Amino acid sequence: MFMTKRSQALAVRGLTKRFGRVTAVDDLTFDVSSGQVTGFLGPNGAGKTTTLRMLLGLVRPTAGQALIDGRRYAELVSPRRVVGAVLEATGFHPGRKGREYLRIQASVAGLPASRVEDVLGQVDLVDAAARRIGGYSLGMRQRLGLAAALLGDPATLILDEPANGLDPEGMAWLRALLRGLADQGRTILVSSHVLSEVAQVADQVIIIDRGRLRFAGPLAQLGSRLVAVRTGQLALLHDALARRGLEVTVTGESTLEVRGASAEDVGRVAVDERIALSALTESGASLEAAFLNLTRTGGSA
Amino acid sequence: MSTLIGNEFTKLRTIRSSWLLLVIQQAVIVAGVSGLAAAGADLDTADGMRTLLSHAGVASAILTLVLGITAVAGEYRHRSISDTYLGTPRRGRVLAAKLIAYLGVGALLGAVSAATGLVTTAAWLSTADTALDLSDPPVWRIVAGIVGLNVLYAAIGVSLGALVRNLTGAVAIALVWIALVETTMANLLGDLARWLPNRAGMGLDSMPADAAMLPQWGAALVLAAYAALFAVVAAATTVRRDVT
Numbered sequence: 001m002f003m004t005k006r007s008q009a010l011a012v013r014g015l016t017k018r019f020g021r022v023t024a025v026d027d028l029t030f031d032v033s034s035g036q037v038t039g040f041l042g043p044n045g046a047g048k049t050t051t052l053r054m055l056l057g058l059v060r061p062t063a064g065q066a067l068i069d070g071r072r073y074a075e076l077v078s079p080r081r082v083v084g085a086v087l088e089a090t091g092f093h094p095g096r097k098g099r100e101y102l103r104i105q106a107s108v109a110g111l112p113a114s115r116v117e118d119v120l121g122q123v124d125l126v127d128a129a130a131r132r133i134g135g136y137s138l139g140m141r142q143r144l145g146l147a148a149a150l151l152g153d154p155a156t157l158i159l160d161e162p163a164n165g166l167d168p169e170g171m172a173w174l175r176a177l178l179r180g181l182a183d184q185g186r187t188i189l190v191s192s193h194v195l196s197e198v199a200q201v202a203d204q205v206i207i208i209d210r211g212r213l214r215f216a217g218p219l220a221q222l223g224s225r226l227v228a229v230r231t232g233q234l235a236l237l238h239d240a241l242a243r244r245g246l247e248v249t250v251t252g253e254s255t256l257e258v259r260g261a262s263a264e265d266v267g268r269v270a271v272d273e274r275i276a277l278s279a280l281t282e283s284g285a286s287l288e289a290a291f292l293n294l295t296r297t298g299g300s301a
Numbered sequence: 302m303s304t305l306i307g308n309e310f311t312k313l314r315t316i317r318s319s320w321l322l323l324v325i326q327q328a329v330i331v332a333g334v335s336g337l338a339a340a341g342a343d344l345d346t347a348d349g350m351r352t353l354l355s356h357a358g359v360a361s362a363i364l365t366l367v368l369g370i371t372a373v374a375g376e377y378r379h380r381s382i383s384d385t386y387l388g389t390p391r392r393g394r395v396l397a398a399k400l401i402a403y404l405g406v407g408a409l410l411g412a413v414s415a416a417t418g419l420v421t422t423a424a425w426l427s428t429a430d431t432a433l434d435l436s437d438p439p440v441w442r443i444v445a446g447i448v449g450l451n452v453l454y455a456a457i458g459v460s461l462g463a464l465v466r467n468l469t470g471a472v473a474i475a476l477v478w479i480a481l482v483e484t485t486m487a488n489l490l491g492d493l494a495r496w497l498p499n500r501a502g503m504g505l506d507s508m509p510a511d512a513a514m515l516p517q518w519g520a521a522l523v524l525a526a527y528a529a530l531f532a533v534v535a536a537a538t539t540v541r542r543d544v545t
Contacts (some may be wrong), residue, residue: 050545057390058383058544074390085387091380095316104308104315108388148384 009033009187010055010156014064017050017211024050026211027064032189032204034155037182039202039219040191043295047211048191049088052160056085068156080109084149086142088160094134098125098144101133105148119147124173138165146177156187163197175201195291200282209295220260222290227258227266230279240273241266254278305394309372309402319368326364326410327417333360334421344429350422351439357418358447358506362454365410366475369458372399373539374468383544392539399459400532407455411448418447446506446517453524454502460531463539498527 010032017025025047032038042048053059055066057073068076068083076082092101102116120126123143128136136144142165149157157178163171178201182188192198198205205222207215215222231237234254241248247259258266263282270277313319334353343349373396376382389395419440423433434440458475465471479499487494494500495515504520515523 053383053543053545056383056387058386060541060543076390079390080388087383090383093312093316093375093379093381095318096312097315100311100315104311105384105388107304107308107311108385110304 009069010158010189011067011070012051012055012064013067015051015054015061015066016063017047017054017059018062024211025054025061028208028211028213029064030206030213030216032187032206034187035182035185036203037178037188037190037198037201038204038206039195039198040189040206040208041195041198041291042191042193042208042214044193045210046193046208046295048193048208049160050211051208052085052087052158052189052191055158056083056087058087078110078152080105080111080152080154082152082154083156083158084152084154085158086145086149086160086162088164090145092133092141092144095132097130097132098136099129101144102129102147102151106151109152111151115151115153119150122150122177123147139167139170142166142170146174155185157181157189159188159190161191161193163192163194171197195288199287207291207294214294219287220262222287226283227261227263228255228279228281228283229258229266229270229277230255231270231275231277233275236273237270237275237277240269240275244269302394302398305389305398306402309399310405313402313406322364322368323410323413326361326414329364330357330360330414330417331421333357334418335425338425338428344426345431347434347437347439350426350431350433351443353422353425354418354440354443355446355506357414357421358443358450359503361410361414361418361447362450362502363476363479365407365451366454366458366461367472368406368410369403369455370462370471370475371468372403372459372462374462374466374471377466378468386544393536396459396463396532396536396539399463400456403455403459404452407452408448410455411451414451415444415447419444442517443506449521450502450505450524453505453521453528456528457498457531460528460535463535464531496523498524501527 012028012030015025015028016023028051040048040052050059051066054061055068055073065072073079073083099116099120102119103113106113106116120129123146125140125143125147128140133141133144142162146162162174166174178188178190182203190198190202199219202219204217205215205219206213229237232254234250234256238248238250238256241258246261248256250256263280267277267280333356337353337356338344342352373382376385385395386392419433426433461475462468462471465474483494483497483499486497487500495504495513501515501520501523504514505517505524507514514520
């Protein structure tokens, strides 16, 4: 299994793609580092999919470079062991069975058939593996795609709009999976046109609009996050949070608000200090506003 | 490379439509040969026997061509092509593996089709109290023609599918070409028409040699040249194109 800590990452340099007279991606430059989940955001038609497809060698850049581990995708010796990808427009032959599909993918990548059973378990698809893919739900197809991406135990994972077709439960499952993979030191790039889908799991965000970079940096910098907490041990929690340098405001008899931290951060503090919380919510409203602002500012031009 | 080729066989084996096509192909041969016999082919002459058997070639090759088209265009149709290229970024290798695998598939379909043709022909000959003379050299030249025709049509199908990429479009182009374009051009071009791909294909398994067609060995060479040309053009475009 994947264990060592790596610094391998994705590098996009001056990447440009023109389809005829339409510039889909316009001089894009950004980095994606390992050990984190990076959200790749932008409205529909912003150029996200084209950028990801250039990273994966499916679309030829008009100019610039898209590198994985310092190399173009086509130059990777065992691509499936380096990068796993789930693309939005990827399909499966409906007549083939889930396990057969994965066996073919494993064989192409030179991976042992035992990996097929590993990833089937990882995405919770063992029971459906002997059925034809034509009968799968959208969510099951997403899981199957994810299973194929995980076959080579890659250090980098690229997911294009993985939330499409997943119900809230599936989304929560995916977030937990991605978090776990990132915590193992992997590089995770997840695209979405809905900020709230990735806000709960992304450490970094890259926002593009009409092919141009609008923002790249930690999610916390995008908008000031606001976490509302309710607890019977208000004073204890207040002091604990303040000691950690967080901006805390008491808003009621048993409630307070925290800026500059995630709900998860606050929850961890509470656990460390053995404080019981009765409510913990993170407000993404200011994030959403910042996102919309970034992707609409050029709208009048 | 051998893994890639093996995988193409696995891809075909693990879907039902491949097997369905094989069954339909044999049914088409039985129906086609029977149709000729019922329409009054001479069942007691060597020429009549050869006409019946030859029909197994043209009847089977069209469906083999369609199967070849699905090799690449079918992957576009089911949107699995991205996956294929992610696993093997060197697309030239993917196309080469498909070409080699489908040459084999074509040989297989050709052999089965020739067997079906032989059995059906023998059955009709027996209704006229004639036996199929397996020591007659032209019989085996027709069998070789049927196999060769299927092999080359499979390869042409793979290249055509890679060029056009749209499954419905590629199948439509192939069928319109065979049914409409070549027959029209045949009238316009006269003698030159025998150099056209499908006319060359017909020359490959027609015995007795039809004066309007190329001789068998010539037909084989011309059709192989077309297959090679298609493959080169398909390879050149496949490597460059964006997969969106």
